[in-house]
Amino acid sequence: MTVWFSWLRAAFYAGLLVIGLATAGLMIAFFVTVRDLPRVPEPLSRIIETPPTEIYAATGERLMLIGGRETVPLNRVSPVFIQAVIATEDHRFWSHHGIDHLRIVKALLVNLFQSGRVEGASTITQQLAKNLFFSFQRTYQRKFRELAVALQIEARYAKSEILEAYINQIAFGVGAHGVEQASRVFFGKPALQLSLPEAALLAGLPKSPTRYNPFRHFERARERQKVVLDRMATVGYISAGEAERAYQERLTLRAPGAGAPSGDYFIDVVLKDLEERYGSDVVHHAGLKVFTTLDPQLQAWAVESVQSGLVKLDQVLRVPAAVGGDSSAHPQGALVAVEAHSGAVRALVGGRDHAETEFNRALQNNRQPGSGFKPFLYYAALEKAGLNPAAVFVDRKVAIPIPGQTAWVPRNFSGEHEGPMILKRALVHSVNSIAAQLVDRIGPNAVIDAARRFGIKSPLAPVPSVALGTSGVSPLEMAAAFASLATGGIQHEPFTIRRVEDSSGRILEERILSGRRTLDASIAYQLVDMMRAVLDEGTATVVRQLGFQLPAAGKTGTTDDFNDAWFTGFTPTLSVCVWVGFDRGMSMRDGQGRGITGSRGAAPIWADFMRRATEGAPRREFVVPSDIRFVQVNPVSGHPAMPWGPRGMEVALREGQLGAFVSVSDGREPSPTGGGN
Template sequence: MALQIESRYTKREILEAYINQIPFGVGAHGVEQAAQVFFGKPALQLTLAEAALLAGLPKSPTRYNPFRYFERAKGRQKVVLARMSAVGNITAEEAEKAGQAPLNLRERSGGEPAGSYFLDVVLKELEERFGTDVVHHAGLKVFTTLDPQLQALGVESVQQGLDRLDRMLGVPAPVGGRSAGRLQGALAAVEAHSGAVRALVGGRDYAESEFNRAVQSQRQPGSGFKPFVYYAAFEKLGLSPASVLVDRRVAIPVAGQPPWSPRNFSGDFEGPMILKRGLAHSVNSIAAQLVERTGPAAVADVARRCGIKSPLAPVPSLALGTSGVSPLEMAAAFATFAAGGIAHETFFIRRVEDFQGRILQERLMAGRRTLDPAIAFQLLDMMRAALEEGTARVVRQMGFSLPAAGKTGTTDEFNDAWLTGFTPTLSVAVWVGYDRAFSMRDTQGRGITGGRGAAPIWADFMRKATAGEPPREFPVPGNIRFVAVNPVTGQAPALWGGSRMEVALREGQAPPALFAPDPRESATGESPGHGRDSN
């Protein structure tokens, strides 16, 4: 294709086509659009100073973004002017005069061009597959998975949610008058039964930062990783949602390091509880005991089977999400639970045609079973409890009522806040935090958890995205039955009064006939408390 282009067009024509299509940043592709975005005028009306500024942007549109790094962009402009003078296009006097001329950048509306982060991913994928010349000059027709309405709703929910958090944190304006220190967020929405990416929000404002946090950022998911721990325990150890462990202080040996002793969010210990309650309320000590028994390699294996591709350190703390992942990975991994254990690779492009309509690339929908459907449903049912009564219950309080499941996540020092959740059709991950690890605390000094930071954004997006849709229940595998048990003992609840929790049991599983804790768990040295983890 590139050879055909060079044989048909002169160097000047190729250069002209290139300049009219290359990215200048802030969603502008081509010099005409760049002139409108940055200066609010047609390219033919640009002054020498304005044209030189634009000419310097394609080298690194993000680094030289004049809206964000004006002095850096000015420095790049002077390099362009100096080069033009050196080759004789302008005189030294003209270069000096243009370098001193004022630049009146167009006032921004503050909104993100719809799909900008998404389109960056699409362009990168196309250029890697077909080459830059073909993508920008060959008249390709590209059909993507983007849902413009969902994309607009995602941008709106992230921006409004971050504005709300700014007020909670006491920072209503950009830190130091610059955007670099502002709280950031990301959202990734994936079609559960295909892997199609329907919306992608990579940051607070594409005009301020083109860094795509939904894809490129590697942040610790915290307790959002626990579903993989519980699945590994069910698969490898034969446990069930009704199995009982004791919430207690633990100390897990780590080779060459001090023992790992994770604390619960509240600092208290509740004593015995069934595993469904342990996940719904995100009890750290329960997850730690499970990873000690399965081994971290088993947890990493489950995460890989669900679609996590980032490096995972095989250490016990993996159970609490200490290895970085991207929001897109988390949305795709939880989609595997929504799809009954069938994993799908995420994709952005459905079909590519050449200028004559011939298909060059087409995505064929194909999933791969990676999880046992019954165990996957057990985890799904446990994550439903997280939304109904656990750490993500704010989702229901905000009015989102459709069948859904999910898990919050909060990292040490409140550097990251997550909620990844799904309906039968859509899996969505939301992350909130600062680009440089920095604690998120409100004006009262309280940390921002996944339930306080990410869950409201998730709920707002999902409520709008599913408006008018009828309820769709998750399909129940034929070998699953529901049993009510006591959430402390796992046994049948009292006939009158007392607590109860419904659990999903696989064929051959039954609630414990009598609660008998592991002898290692009988002496904790702690007075049982009633605190819950809020992450």
């Protein structure tokens, strides 16, 4: 018994020693740890002083704030929101001093005795400390440091200051930081006007902004709202009846992105451009003022036109509604509108829904343009081969020999051949066999050279089929390239940023709107004249049928198996390209198996957009160079049209190309210049 007692006594003193050492160790650890604790800024409001980078539209409207915070004092926040936050996150906030003892005990008991349940005991002050200084790594050391900083914050600042800092920096998801921004994003109103149900919904989001994102998971967010309301009732801020009534109240969320200019894809382009020039840190932390080229009204119309066009396409393609958010199951679209005389991008849509997919099809989606590429071929043919729009070629089956490979045998879209016709008619009806003969005559490098002069920058393969658009290009490139025709051969680089200033308004850069002549004005006009007929009597007459009647020119494009449908067209002031297709490159066919062409898929979107964009605008004609003469010719033979013959087709000829037609009018055998085959 004595031995037993001796052991007991030894254990007792050993225990005392251990406790003593542990206490000393803790003291040392405390003093060592606090030496490396982060300094707390004075004043606390300094945490939200980062100036935001502001992006403006061409109209002066602010499109976006990057970085920074929209901060509000507590008295500009709805009291029910403050109650909701406190009830949910830390209901003893007003009474504790950074640590909620009872909650710690409760959390300990729950974590120890209820397996599978993890309960935290972080107070609002601790959460603030964590958000300001620490990573989200779960370690005891981080927790201890966070606790220490929370105690300091409590010792130094009033509860109202702590709460104000907290609600102005917490993340609510979808890029909303702070209650004011969140209130505007989700409900389109200032935080002061939040109702009880709205406040409860918002207060529930910080726990997991992605999981409870009401735009995507509304029911989940509603469940969380119920938890918040119940907590408010439990704590005593509201009665159970009020909580129930608030839960039953209908919540009206603002549509995602509503009210804000719908230029998400455009802003992505601007940001990428800015980051390449200035670096990410400058863009996100220096508080730049960026003045862009975006026209918010045009952009809104562009978005509407693309979305409504794609909905119609869904119906034609019978895409089942059940595919829901699976973006790859729906056809996608892109639209770019470029101001012809400057290259300024006025509207840009990179897909049907930026929230669904940020992949920007207006820039990143290098898809084959098909016949949409033919204007570059025709320009090269008119310039290099001395041809004119009345030159006659024969639409027939052709085989273009390719050294070391099997011959290239392009097929017409209709599968049929019409025999002789003038070049203008061949372009208007997009005859592939004649395009193949042209590229065979001038060579693919001449086509590529012409495309480069139009401003196409994507890689182009030097093969004959390049003339039929087998190398990928982007809608932005196409819109900018066709703008060179609208300006009579002056090429402008497309751009999105007009001016950048620092936060105090000093100019860092401003865009000089210069162009360079890369195309012959007269040949460019001849091409414009040919492309006008595409809308008036060719593959894009749907544009006229849909009510767009102003002078315009363009070209449709459809790739093999109907994977891509394009229409790029322009007026003298605006050049617009529309693309539609599946991201996965699937064929677009309607219920009867008929393919979706540029005329069916893209041109209606173009027409819808242009009708709105030019509403009330004066009628402006393309400038006709002084050496251009118009002649009516037989579209089959290329001879001058006779009153008793078939209906003539008007062609634009340069003065030097009139000779043959003068001789025809003299009664001699017609021999249109520069024809082939």
